[in-house]
Amino acid sequence: MVFWYKDNIGMPWYSLDARSGLSHASHLTISGDLGNRLYFIMDGEPSQARLKIENISIHDQGIYRCRVDFVNSPTRNFQVNLSLIEQPSSLRVFDAEGREITSNSSAGPFLEEHDLFLSCQVNGGKPRPTVTWWHGNSLLDGVVDTSSNSFTTVNQLFISHVSRYLKGARFECRATSSDTAGHITRNIPLIVYLKPNKVKIVSPNELMSNRKSQNIKCETSGSYPPAKLTWLLDGKSIKQSIVTEEETEFFTASILTLTVSADDDGKELICRAENPRFPGSRIQDSRLISVAYPPKVRVQLDSELSLPAKEGSEVRLKCEGQANPSANNYRWYHNGHIVQLNSTSGVFPIDDVLIMKHVDRKSAGQYACSATNSEGETYSATFDLQVQFTPRCRKGYEEIRVGAIPQKKIKVECHVESVPEVNKFYWTYNTSRNVLRVQGSRMENKGSISTLYFEIPSSENEVHSLSCWAANDLGPQVVPCLFLLVPASTPERPRNCIYTNATVGGTLKVTCRPGRDGGLPQSFVLEVKDVTPFNPPSSGVSTLSDQGEDAPPAFRFLGERPEFEIHSLQPGREYQVSVFAENARGRSTPYEIMPSIRVPLSDTAESVKNHELVQPNTSNQKVSTNLTPIYIVLSSCAVILVIVIITAVSILACRKPSTEVVVRRKNTRKPNNMTEDFELNSEAGFGSGFHRRSAQYRASMYGMDDVERRISNIVDRPDLILSPRSLRNVDEEDQV
Known part of the structure; x- marks a missing residue:
C-alpha cells in the first residue's frame, strides 16, 4: 500500500491499495481542492510511479511524505520538500516627476549632459524578486532600492550625464523570482534632446x-x-x-x-x-x-593755435576722417576754390594737411577738404577760419572822389572792415602845406562806418583830400581811406534806358543806368508829358490854347535811382517820357526815351517790352471808307470823351489836386542845422516816409539854403510824384 501525506497532517491525501496487484489497485483521495487534483501514475513500471498534482498553486507548497507498506518487508518512508516559485506582478515604470510611462510610449525627453531618472517596480513574487536595468547586453543597475520585507520591489535608475549617444536608445527593465522561472521584461524607448555641437x-x-x-x-x-x-x-x-x-x-x-x-x-x-x-x-x-566705404572727413585745427588767428601767424588744418580702404588723394578748398601750392605766399597743401605760414585777411573764410579712395570722393563740411587784422578800407572805398563846393558842408562815409571790431575813428585833412586832424566837425560812428560832416574852407586854405583812420584792439589802420576833393559839376544824363509793359492798364516801367554824378550825390527825375494830337471839333471852335507852347509835364517822378514805375496812364493817349539827373550843381540834359508812347485801347493788346512800344497814328490818317455808320458814331463819341477828359485834367491841374507834394517851410529852421527834420507830406499810393527821407538826404547833400531854393522851384512846377521803387546799391564804377 502507498500513502501520501502533506506537512503534519496525519490523514493521507492520497492512498493506493495494491494488495490485489497493481493492475487491480484501488485509489483513494481526500476530499477537497487538492484531492481533486491528485493523480498516481505508474506507466507500467513501478519504479517510475509518481504523484501528479495538476494546476499547482502556492498553497500546494510544503513537505510531502510517501509511505510504502510491503507484505513481507518493513515499511519505508520518503520525504520531498516541494518549493514553489511565485513570479511578481507586471512591471511599472515611472519618471522623476512620478508619471507612469505606459506601454507603447517613450521616456523623456531628457537633455544631453543632464540627469536621467527612471523607476521600475513590481509587486509580490516568491522568493523575493530581483529587478534590474539593461541597455542591450549591458547591465546598467542591478541594485534593489527597497527593503526585503516590502511587498513592492523597486529599482531606480539614475544617470548624471546623459550622453548624446543615448538618443534613440531603449532601456530594458527585468524582474524575476528565479532564473528557472524566467524574466518579466519591459522595453522603454528614450527621447533625448541634443544641443548643437x-x-x-x-x-x-x-x-x-x-x-x-x-x-x-x-x-x-x-x-x-x-x-x-x-x-x-x-x-x-x-x-x-x-x-x-x-x-x-x-x-x-x-x-x-x-x-x-x-x-x-x-x-x-x-x-x-x-x-x-x-x-x-x-x-x-x-x-x-570689413566694409569698404568712401572717406568720411572733417577739417580740424592741427595746431595749438586758438581761433580767431592773428594776422601773420601760422595755421595748420588737418583733414581728419575714416576710409576703407585708406584715402589716397586729398584736395583742399577755400571759399569753394581749390587751394594750390604757393610757396611764395606760404601755402602748402600736403596730402591731408594744409599749412599756411603767414595768414592774412584774405586767408579767412570757409575751408573744406575732399578725400578719395576706390569707393569714391567725399567732401567735408566747411571750417570757418577767422583771422584777426587791423582795420582797412572796405573794397570799393579805398579812394573816393568827392565833389566839393567851397564853404559848403559835405557828407562823406568811411567804410572799413576789421576783426575784432573797430573801437576808434579819427579824420585828417590834407592841404597844400600840412596834414591836420579834423576838429570841430560833426562825426558819427556806427560799427565799421564813420560819417563826417565837413565844411569846405575858403580857397586860401585849400583842402585836397580827407583821410579816415580806424583802430581796433590789434592796432591802428596802416593805410587810411582817402577822399579826394574835386570841384563839383553837374551830373551826366542817364544812359541805356529801357521801358516795358505799356499795357492797357496804363503801367510803364523805366530803367536806366546812372551816369557820373559830378562828384556829388545825385537824384533822378522822370517827366511824363501828354503829347496826344488835338483834333478840333467839327464846328472848328477850340477852347484850347493855340499859341504853340509846349505842354507842361503831366507827371514828375523823383527817385534816388533811375528806376521808375508809372501807373494810371490813360488808354488811347500818347505820352513823351524823359529822364534826367540832378545834384547840388544842377541838372543834366534830359534823356528822351521816345518821342511818344501810346497806351493801347484794346484788352487784347500785347505788352510791349524792350523798346517794342505801340506807335501813335498820325493825325492825317483817314478813316477807312468801309466804316459803317455805327462805327462812325462810336468814333465821334470817343473824340468827344477825349476832349472832356483833357478839359477835366486841365481844370484839376489848375486846382492843384490833393495828391501833389505840399512843402512846409519852417522859418524858425536854422540853415546850418542839418540834423533837424525837413518834412514833406507823403503822396498817396507811395511808401510812407519816402519824402521825409528824401528831404533829409538832399538837405545833407546840398545844404539847407539850396534845398529850400530847389523845393521852391518844385512847387512852381507841375505835380511831383516820387518813385516808390526799392533801390539797389549803386555799382562801384558809378560811385567813383
Whole structure:
C-alpha cells in the first residue's frame, strides 16, 4: 500500500491499495481542492510511479511524505520538500516627476549632459524578486532600492550625464523570482534632446562694399530637434534682411543677404545656433566685418593755435576722417576754390594737411577738404577760419572822389572792415602845406562806418583830400581811406534806358543806368508829358490854347535811382517820357526815351517790352471808307470823351489836386542845422516816409539854403510824384 501525506497532517491525501496487484489497485483521495487534483501514475513500471498534482498553486507548497507498506518487508518512508516559485506582478515604470510611462510610449525627453531618472517596480513574487536595468547586453543597475520585507520591489535608475549617444536608445527593465522561472521584461524607448555641437560662418570673410548686398552662409549640426539660426550685428538682431534656411534632422544652414553701410565697418557679425527645446544650448560663431566705404572727413585745427588767428601767424588744418580702404588723394578748398601750392605766399597743401605760414585777411573764410579712395570722393563740411587784422578800407572805398563846393558842408562815409571790431575813428585833412586832424566837425560812428560832416574852407586854405583812420584792439589802420576833393559839376544824363509793359492798364516801367554824378550825390527825375494830337471839333471852335507852347509835364517822378514805375496812364493817349539827373550843381540834359508812347485801347493788346512800344497814328490818317455808320458814331463819341477828359485834367491841374507834394517851410529852421527834420507830406499810393527821407538826404547833400531854393522851384512846377521803387546799391564804377 502507498500513502501520501502533506506537512503534519496525519490523514493521507492520497492512498493506493495494491494488495490485489497493481493492475487491480484501488485509489483513494481526500476530499477537497487538492484531492481533486491528485493523480498516481505508474506507466507500467513501478519504479517510475509518481504523484501528479495538476494546476499547482502556492498553497500546494510544503513537505510531502510517501509511505510504502510491503507484505513481507518493513515499511519505508520518503520525504520531498516541494518549493514553489511565485513570479511578481507586471512591471511599472515611472519618471522623476512620478508619471507612469505606459506601454507603447517613450521616456523623456531628457537633455544631453543632464540627469536621467527612471523607476521600475513590481509587486509580490516568491522568493523575493530581483529587478534590474539593461541597455542591450549591458547591465546598467542591478541594485534593489527597497527593503526585503516590502511587498513592492523597486529599482531606480539614475544617470548624471546623459550622453548624446543615448538618443534613440531603449532601456530594458527585468524582474524575476528565479532564473528557472524566467524574466518579466519591459522595453522603454528614450527621447533625448541634443544641443548643437557645431556652428560656423562658412562664407569667406571678404571686404564688403558699402550699400551693396552680399550673401553670407552659416551652418550648424548635432542638434535634435534641429537648431534654429539667428544673425546679429553689433549685438543686435538683424532685421529687414532676407534669410534663407535649409534644414534636415541634424543639419541646419542659413543664408543671410546683408546690406551694410560705412557705419558697420569693424562691427561683429554673429551667427547663433540654438535648440529651441533645449534651454542653454546656445552656441555661436562670429567675425568682424570689413566694409569698404568712401572717406568720411572733417577739417580740424592741427595746431595749438586758438581761433580767431592773428594776422601773420601760422595755421595748420588737418583733414581728419575714416576710409576703407585708406584715402589716397586729398584736395583742399577755400571759399569753394581749390587751394594750390604757393610757396611764395606760404601755402602748402600736403596730402591731408594744409599749412599756411603767414595768414592774412584774405586767408579767412570757409575751408573744406575732399578725400578719395576706390569707393569714391567725399567732401567735408566747411571750417570757418577767422583771422584777426587791423582795420582797412572796405573794397570799393579805398579812394573816393568827392565833389566839393567851397564853404559848403559835405557828407562823406568811411567804410572799413576789421576783426575784432573797430573801437576808434579819427579824420585828417590834407592841404597844400600840412596834414591836420579834423576838429570841430560833426562825426558819427556806427560799427565799421564813420560819417563826417565837413565844411569846405575858403580857397586860401585849400583842402585836397580827407583821410579816415580806424583802430581796433590789434592796432591802428596802416593805410587810411582817402577822399579826394574835386570841384563839383553837374551830373551826366542817364544812359541805356529801357521801358516795358505799356499795357492797357496804363503801367510803364523805366530803367536806366546812372551816369557820373559830378562828384556829388545825385537824384533822378522822370517827366511824363501828354503829347496826344488835338483834333478840333467839327464846328472848328477850340477852347484850347493855340499859341504853340509846349505842354507842361503831366507827371514828375523823383527817385534816388533811375528806376521808375508809372501807373494810371490813360488808354488811347500818347505820352513823351524823359529822364534826367540832378545834384547840388544842377541838372543834366534830359534823356528822351521816345518821342511818344501810346497806351493801347484794346484788352487784347500785347505788352510791349524792350523798346517794342505801340506807335501813335498820325493825325492825317483817314478813316477807312468801309466804316459803317455805327462805327462812325462810336468814333465821334470817343473824340468827344477825349476832349472832356483833357478839359477835366486841365481844370484839376489848375486846382492843384490833393495828391501833389505840399512843402512846409519852417522859418524858425536854422540853415546850418542839418540834423533837424525837413518834412514833406507823403503822396498817396507811395511808401510812407519816402519824402521825409528824401528831404533829409538832399538837405545833407546840398545844404539847407539850396534845398529850400530847389523845393521852391518844385512847387512852381507841375505835380511831383516820387518813385516808390526799392533801390539797389549803386555799382562801384558809378560811385567813383
